[in-house]
Amino acid sequence: MNTHHIVISIGSNYAAEINIPAAMRLLRGSYPTICFSEPIENDPIDFPYPSGRFTNLTAHFYSTEDREEVGRKLKGIELQLGRTYTKPFDGRVAIDIDLIAWNNTILKHVDYSRPYIQSGLQELRINIQTQPDMTKESRSETFFHNKPNNWNCAQAVQKGFQDLTGMTDEAIEDEYRPKGGGRAEGGLCGALYSANRILEAKGLQPVSQEFQALAGGITCRELKGELKYPCNNCVRLAEELVEQRLSESQPHD
Known part of the structure; x- marks a missing residue:
């Protein structure tokens, strides 16, 4: 039977002084060896509802349970502490428990790169390999260097989100052929450049900070050079x- 190393995040913006300790007690009841970082108060990040400050902490533990069973237990704790999933949502989060990493697979890259989670990982002396989950099918990667178009990294990401952006193949060829292979502004990785353009068109923040935290760099020169980070992983x-x-x-659901 395999034993899994699991990293979670815990947060609350409503009665956190009660809900955070309660969640810790319930988690210890299910996973006695769990270790917690010190709670950190921070302003909401990418939270589109009225909210006070969040209290966040990171934790890790080992279990022989599969991911589905662990997920069910974590959701059960949320429900027990008053987490609601009904609409309309008023912005109050009694408790939020997220699976961040399973063994050496990062499940939520954006969350993983948050400063409070990085701080918790350092405090707990956890070092997770930051390669993407290669078992998950990637739409964009199927287009990368595939014939007949031989799409570059920037184009491959655009192709992966073509249903969202509505760009034609001709537009992707004209606009993004010159952006691959480190030819984007500032030598930026073409895949990252393309990702940021997709998000900016939707009025969302770019992901350069998260990309750098996970890949170790953002320019093609540093990724291909000292870091030896494969281009298909960038895509x-x-x-x-x-x-x-x-x-x-x-x-919010």
Whole structure:
């Protein structure tokens, strides 16, 4: 039976002084070896509702349970502490518990790059390999260097979100052929450049900070050079970050 290393984040912006300790007690009841970082208060990040400050902390533990079972337990704790998933949502989050990493697979790249989670990981001395999940199918990667078009990294990401952007193949060829291979402004990775353009067109924040935290750099020269970060991983990571940013922008369930 396999033992899994699991990293979670815990947050609350409503009665946090009660809900955070309560969540910690319930989590210890299910996972006695769990370790927590110190709680951190911070302003809301990408939270489109009226809200006071959040209290956040990071935790990790080991379990032989599969991901679905762990997820059910975490959601059960949320419900027990008053988390609601009904609409309309008024911005109050009694408790939010998210799976951040499973073994060496980062499940939520945008969340993983948050300063309070990075601080918690450092405090707990957790080092997670930051490669994207190569078992997950990537639309964009299927287009990268594939014939007959031989799309570059910037074009591959645009192709992956073509249903969203509505760009034609001709437009992608004309606008993004000159942006691949480190030819975007400032030598930016073409996949990241393309991801940011997709998000900016939707009025959303770019993901350069998250990309750098996960890949180690943002320019093609540093990614291909000292970091030896494969181009197909850049394409895959850019797609995952766009998907997560788009998901965050959706109405709260």
